[in-house]
Structures are given as C-alpha cells and as structure tokens.
Amino acid sequence: MPVTHSPVYFDESFDVVTGYDMLKDVPTHLQNYPLGNKYKIFVSEDIAGLYGEPLFEGMKELRLNVTLEPIKDGEEVKRDTVAAKLRRLLHREEFDRRSCLIIVGGGTLSDLVGYVAGTYKRGIPYINIPTTFIGQTDAGIGGKTGVDDEFGKNMIGVFYNPRRIYLDPKLLVSLPNQEVVNGMGEVIKYGVGFRPDIFEFLEQSHEKVFARNPETYEFIVHESAKTKVSVVKEDPRETRDIRTSLNLGHTTGHGIEKATNYGLQHGLAVGLGLVVATELSAMRGIMSRDNASRIVALLKLYGLPTKISQIGYVVTKSDIMGPMVHDKKTVGGVVNYVLPNGIGSLQKNGMGGYSNPVGWHEIEKALDVIF
Ligand SMILES: NC(=O)c1ccc[n+]([C@@H]2O[C@H](COP(=O)([O-])OP(=O)(O)OC[C@H]3O[C@@H](n4cnc5c(N)ncnc54)[C@H](O)[C@@H]3O)[C@@H](O)[C@H]2O)c1
Ligand SMILES: [Zn+2]
Numbered sequence: 001m002p003v004t005h006s007p008v009y010f011d012e013s014f015d016v017v018t019g020y021d022m023l024k025d026v027p028t029h030l031q032n033y034p035l036g037n038k039y040k041i042f043v044s045e046d047i048a049g050l051y052g053e054p055l056f057e058g059m060k061e062l063r064l065n066v067t068l069e070p071i072k073d074g075e076e077v078k079r080d081t082v083a084a085k086l087r088r089l090l091h092r093e094e095f096d097r098r099s100c101l102i103i104v105g106g107g108t109l110s111d112l113v114g115y116v117a118g119t120y121k122r123g124i125p126y127i128n129i130p131t132t133f134i135g136q137t138d139a140g141i142g143g144k145t146g147v148d149d150e151f152g153k154n155m156i157g158v159f160y161n162p163r164r165i166y167l168d169p170k171l172l173v174s175l176p177n178q179e180v181v182n183g184m185g186e187v188i189k190y191g192v193g194f195r196p197d198i199f200e201f202l203e204q205s206h207e208k209v210f211a212r213n214p215e216t217y218e219f220i221v222h223e224s225a226k227t228k229v230s231v232v233k234e235d236p237r238e239t240r241d242i243r244t245s246l247n248l249g250h251t252t253g254h255g256i257e258k259a260t261n262y263g264l265q266h267g268l269a270v271g272l273g274l275v276v277a278t279e280l281s282a283m284r285g286i287m288s289r290d291n292a293s294r295i296v297a298l299l300k301l302y303g304l305p306t307k308i309s310q311i312g313y314v315v316t317k318s319d320i321m322g323p324m325v326h327d328k329k330t331v332g333g334v335v336n337y338v339l340p341n342g343i344g345s346l347q348k349n350g351m352g353g354y355s356n357p358v359g360w361h362e363i364e365k366a367l368d369v370i371f
Contacts, residue, residue, distance in 0.1 A: 022129060022168035023051070027058035035125050035163050036100030038065040040093070042086075042113045044105035045070040047131060050174060051104050055129075067093070073109045075262040078147045080156055086116045090124075100125040100163070106132035106179075107139030107266065110162075111154070114145030118160030128162040131171045133183020134267060137190070137224035138246075140165055142232040148262060152326045153254050159237055167225060169217035177303075178265075180209060184302040185249075185267025185274075190224045192274055192295055193248040194231075196344030198223055199298065206301050241353025245346055248338040249273035251324060252367070256308075259319035264311055271304035272311075272370050277339055279369040280358060286341040294343065308370050317367050321360070335363060 030039075039059065043052030048070035056068040069089075071077070095101075103113045103126060110128050117126035130140030146157015175183070184202075191199030201219060202209075208216040228246065235242035253273030257264055278295045281287035296306055305311050324335050336355035341347040349356055 022166055022171055023054045023058060026055060026129070026166055027062050027064065029166075030059065030064060031062045034064075035127060036098055038067075038095070038099045039102055040067045040069055040090070040095065040099070041102045041104060042069050042071055042109065043103075044073040044109050044131070046073070047105065047174070051129075051131060051171060055102075055104065071109070073105050073112075075108055075148065075257075075266075078108055078112050078154075080147050080149065083112060083116050083119070083147055086113065087120045090116070090120050095120070095124060097121060097124050100127060102127045102129060103140075103162075104129045104131060105135070106130065107134045110135060110140050111145055111157075112147060114143075114160060114162065115147055115157055117162075118145050118158040123160060125163045128165045129171075130165070130167070132175060132179060133172060133220070134186050136167050136169065136172065136221045137183070138186050138228055140167075141225055141228050142243075143236070152323050153257055153262070155326075167221055169221040170214065172217055172221075173212045173214075177210065181303045182265040182267035184209070185265075185269070185271035185299075185304055187220055187224055188295075188298055188302065188304075189246075189248050189270060189274060190227045191298070191344065192278070192340050193245060193338070193346050194227050194344060195223065198227075199343050203294075203298060203301070209302070241349075241351070241355050244336075245338055245354040248340065248346065249277055251335065251337050252276040252320060255320035255323045256311075256315065258323040259315045260311070260313040264313060268305055268311065271299050272306065272308070274299065275306050275370055276363075276366050277337055279366040280337060280362065281339045281341055281347065283362070283366060284339070286339065286347055288342075291343050295340070306370065317364060317371065320367065321363060324363075335360070 041052055041056055052068055052070060056066060059066040101117050103110050117124050128140040130136045143159045143161035145160050146154045149155050191202055205216050231243055231246055238244060249270040250273055253269040256269040256272055275296055278292045282289055282292040299306055308315050334357045337358045338354050339347040339356050346354055347356055
C-alpha cells in the first residue's frame with residue numbers, strides 16, 4: 001500500500017498525508033489507522049457523485065461504519081445557524097467523541113464543518129480531504145475553523161485541528177477554470193510573501209496550471225502546504241504575531257469581501273488585497289517598483305482582477321475601509337497590514353512580528369491603485 005508520510009508533517013496528533021490516491025487508498029488507510037468507531041462524510045453536494053459516493057462505497061466495502069451527508073457549500077452556508085443544524089443532526093445520530101467526521105470539499109465546507117466538529121461536545125475528531133486549491137494549500141490545514149456573521153468574516157470560530165489531512169492534488173482536475181483562478185489568489189500569496197521559488201515557478205507555469213498538468217499541481221499543493229505548515233507550527237494560535245503573516249492580502253481582501261456581501265470569491269479578494277499591500281510597500285519604499293509590477297503582472301497572468309472595475313460589484317473606498325475597523329488584525333482602531341518587502345519576503349516590525357500599523361490616510365492613498 002503506498003502509505004507515505006510526506007515531509008509535510010505536523011506533529012503526533014496531526015498528520016498531513018500525501019502520496020495517496022484518495023479514492024483508492026483512503027478507505028484502506030482508515031481501516032489500518034482508524035480515527036473513530038463510526039464516520040460521517042460531509043461532502044459538498046456538487047461533488048458528491050464524483051468523490052463522496054466512491055469514498056463512501058469504498059469504506060462500506062471494508063465494513064467501516066459510515067454515512068454520507070451531501071450538503072450545500074459556499075460562503076453563504078458559513079453561518080452559525082447552519083452549524084447549529086449540523087450539530088443537531090450529529091446529536092440525533094448519537095455521534096460522540098469516539099466518532100469521526102470526514103470533510104470532502106472546499107474551504108467553506110472545512111471552515112463550517114471543522115467548526116461543528118470543534119464545538120459539538122467540546123470537540124470530536126475530524127479529517128479533512130480538501131478538494132479545491134484553497135482547501136489543499138490553505139483552508140484545510142492549520143485548524144482555523146469558523147463562520148461569518150454580520151460583524152464580518154470568520155468572526156465566530158475556534159482553533160481546532162483535524163486529526164488527519166489527506167492531500168490529493170488529482171482531485172483538483174475537476175475544478176472549473178474560475179475555481180482555478182480563485183485558488184491562485186491564495187497560492188500567489190505564498191510566492192509573494194514567503195517563497196521566491198514558488199513565485200518564479202508560477203511565472204513559468206500558467207499554461208500548465210490551466211491544462212491541469214499533474215506534476216504542476218503536485219508542486220503547487222505540496223510546496224504551498226509545506227509553507228503553511230511551517231508557519232502554523234511556529235505560532236499555532238497566532239499569539240506571537242507570526243501566523244499573522246499568512247494574512248498577507250487579507251486586510252483589504254476581507255474588506256472587499258464584506259463590501260460585496262461575500263459575493264466575490266475569496267481568492268479574488270485576496271489578489272486585490274495583494275495589489276494594495278504591494279502598493280503600500282512601494283509607497284513606503286520597502287519594495288521596488290519593478291518588483292511591485294512583477295507581482296501585479298503575475299496576478300494578471302492567472303486572470304485575477306487587479307482593479308475593482310473588473311469584479312462586477314459596485315464598491316467604494318469607504319465600503320472597503322469600514323469593515324477594517326473590525327478586522328481581527330485591527331487593534332485599538334489601528335489597522336495592521338502584512339507588507340511584502342520583495343519577492344518572497346515580508347517586512348518585520350520592531351518586535352519580530354509581521355503586523356505593521358498603517359494610517360488611514362495611507363490606506364486611502366494606496367487603494368487608488370485598484371480604483
Ligand atoms: N480556515 C482557513 O485557514 C482558511 C484559509 C483560506 C481560506 N479560507 C476560507 O475558504 C473559503 C474559500 O474556499 P474555496 O475557494 O475552496 O471555496 P468553496 O468551498 O466555496 O469551493 C468553491 C467551489 O468549488 C466547488 N468544488 C469544490 N471542489 C471541487 C472539485 N474538486 N471539482 C469541482 N468543483 C469543486 C464547490 O462546490 C464550490 O462551488 C473562504 O470562506 C475562506 O474564508 C479559510
Ligand atoms: Zn485566505
């Protein structure tokens with residue numbers, strides 16, 4: 001059996017397992033290394049036939065106790081009311097801490113169901129099998145789970161790690177083009193903030209990405225996931241201002257998502273946020289104009305919007321700046337940005353962290369770059 005623990009390895013209680021064919025190998029792996037005496041697969045209903053049912057059948061064949069629950073995904077289901085409904089379902093079916101949930105879907109599903117797993121009976125085990133670029137490179141890893149509410153995005157939630165994550169880049173071949181574009185917003189973040197080699201790889205690879213080339217997907221998923229794990233490992237609960245670095249592009253990004261009532265895809269908002277963070281760095285003289293242009297060019301290469309006029313929503317500067325007051329990175333009314341200071345590196349503040357206070361007037365000026 002091709003059981004490989006990749007170099008992406010977190011700690012004893014938290015595996016990131018790669019080198020798998022999800023549909024062929026996961027049931028056997030679960031039989032050999034069980035995480036519960038009964039399982040429920042929560043799968044996005046759009047891909048239930050493609051991935052949920054084969055996994056369910058494979059597990060049943062091995063006589064694992066499993067049920068299949070196709071549910072709606074999308075930003076609009078990331079709500080406490082939906083989470084409460086799912087908890088009631090688990091209660092009716094007598095799920096407890098010896099049971100295990102399996103999440104097959106994108107970042108919205110893992111945020112929602114991970115939060116359900118973390119809050120039901122003070123936490124029951126769960127497994128992530130992410131099926132989008134955002135899921136495999138970011139959302140499915142690191143234990144941030146939660147839902148949105150009227151105060152803003154991801155405002156209610158818990159840190160609660162999955163017990164295991166199966167990463168299978170082959171699952172990404174069925175993504176529609178627009179979801180590939182969406183995923184690239186978050187992947188480019190790793191190139192800009194952490195990994196010049198990922199940045200350069202992406203500069204060369206856009207045709208292969210849209211042709212769904214397997215080696216290209218392997219590289220992107222594994223290298224991004226490794227980057228995420230190494231940051232999370234250093235600062236699991238974001239108490240040392242290190243994990244904050246992963247929020248590069250997100251201060252403006254969350255503002256834009258809120259301004260579009262969460263209609264704009266997350267990766268597209270992050271892409272626009274990267275343009276603004278880059279502009280702030282260029283304005284402060286910590287990033288050359290040449291590098292700033294390279295970043296914007298890479299976003300364009302992957303079809304990401306770099307101007308508000310391209311997103312199909314009417315959004316003003318104050319629509320974006322309003323929600324920033326409530327951003328989790330905003331402390332005492334001071335907005336903090338993660339700022340790139342080159343390709344693949346970030347500006348540290350005087351205390352070794354990555355939050356850089358930015359004035360409102362500075363933000364307003366930098367926002368010109370996307371208007
Ligand atoms: N918790 C974290 O650390 C973290 C990190 C980054 C992003 N996020 C969150 O993740 C969410 C975005 O995730 P997303 O982009 O995966 O969105 P998503 O979950 O809405 O999935 C996007 C779409 O792709 C479809 N889909 C999923 N897998 C597919 C496949 N293999 N083939 C075909 N279609 C497929 C889904 O049905 C959905 O329509 C946002 O809510 C964001 O806030 C969380
Ligand atoms: Zn994100």
